[in-house]
Structures are given as C-alpha cells and as structure tokens.
C-alpha cells in the first residue's frame with residue numbers, strides 16, 4: 001500500500017526495525033517449505049493462466065477459411081508496428097477482402113494484445129504458447145501459413161494440466 005504524504009518518525013529513522021523486518025522475511029523463507037520456483041525445463045512445462053498472452057494465431061471459420069477480412073485494424077492498433085498485411089479482393093461472397101499476406105514480426109512484438117482487442121472479427125488471438133524460438137531473425141517473422149498452423153495446434157489447448165501448474169512432459173535422457 002502506498003501511503004501518500006507519509007512522514008518518517010524517529011523509529012523509522014533508526015532503520016533497525018526495517019532491517020529486522022527484512023531479516024524476518026528471509027528467515028521465514030528459510031524455515032518454511034516453498035513452492036518450486038525453478039523447473040526442469042523442458043522436461044517440465046508450465047501451463048499458463050487463461051489470460052496469458054503468448055504467440056499469435058490466425059483463427060479459421062467453420063469452413064476452414066481464414067477469418068481475417070484484412071481490415072488492418074490490428075496493424076493500426078499495434079504499438080510496435082510489427083504487423084504487416086497485404087489485402088486483396090476476397091474469392092468468397094461473404095466478405096470484400098482477405099489477406100494475401102499477413103506477417104507478424106515476433107521479435108518486435110511486445111505481446112500487449114492490442115491487435116486481439118482491435119480485431120472486429122476475432123480473427124487474431126494470442127495463445128498460451130511461450131516456448132518458441134528460431135535460429136535466425138527471419139524465422140521469427142511469422143507468415144499467414146504459420147499463423148494458421150498455430151490455430152490448428154492450439155485450438156484444443158497446447159500445454160497439458162491445470163493453469164498455474166507444472167506438467168512433466170517427457171522422459172529425461174537415459175531413463
């Protein structure tokens with residue numbers, strides 16, 4: 001709690017009560033069992049809470065088509081300027097445009113979720129996926145195909161277990 005206008009009294013100026021308070025916290029952590037804060041990744045993986053903002057996906061409609069209508073609202077809302085879209089006339093009757101190119105630079109993204117908030121079609125979504133990496137910067141620019149593939153692999157959940165828990169995912173070497 002922040003105390004506005006708090007003035008130090010003579011006890012505060014001694015600093016000893018504050019030091020003792022700090023030492024008490026340290027002692028408490030030493031003598032009471034704590035939950036694990038370090039895990040043996042990748043043998044164990046953490047299941048994020050539902051509102052976690054990880055890697056993006058482009059959602060598909062019930063016919064398996066990209067939901068995106070290339071309105072570019074997400075790119076406009078993006079504070080990192082990391083979404084790039086090239087629209088084209090849609091080959092379907094139910095919309096005017098669709099994206100021929102849709103790219104997100106995952107290295108520039110700050111995972112704020114503004115793109116998801118701005119999307120009028122619920123076409124872009126941040127998933128729970130946090131463990132993605134690449135060998136080059138180019139690979140971290142995710143194109144439309146990759147973002148649609150993310151839909152396929154995350155639609156039924158990605159990590160196992162209950163949110164906030166660690167799940168053993170594979171056997172350690174030699175076992």
Ligand code: SF4
Pocket residue numbers: 074077078079080081082083104108109110111112113114115116
């Ligand atoms: S999460 Fe934020 S920074 Fe990343 S693409 Fe969306 S709007 Fe841009």
Ligand code: SF4
Pocket residue numbers: 067068069070071072073074075085118119120121122123124
């Ligand atoms: S993802 Fe949503 S906001 Fe972005 S261009 Fe497509 S429909 Fe528009």
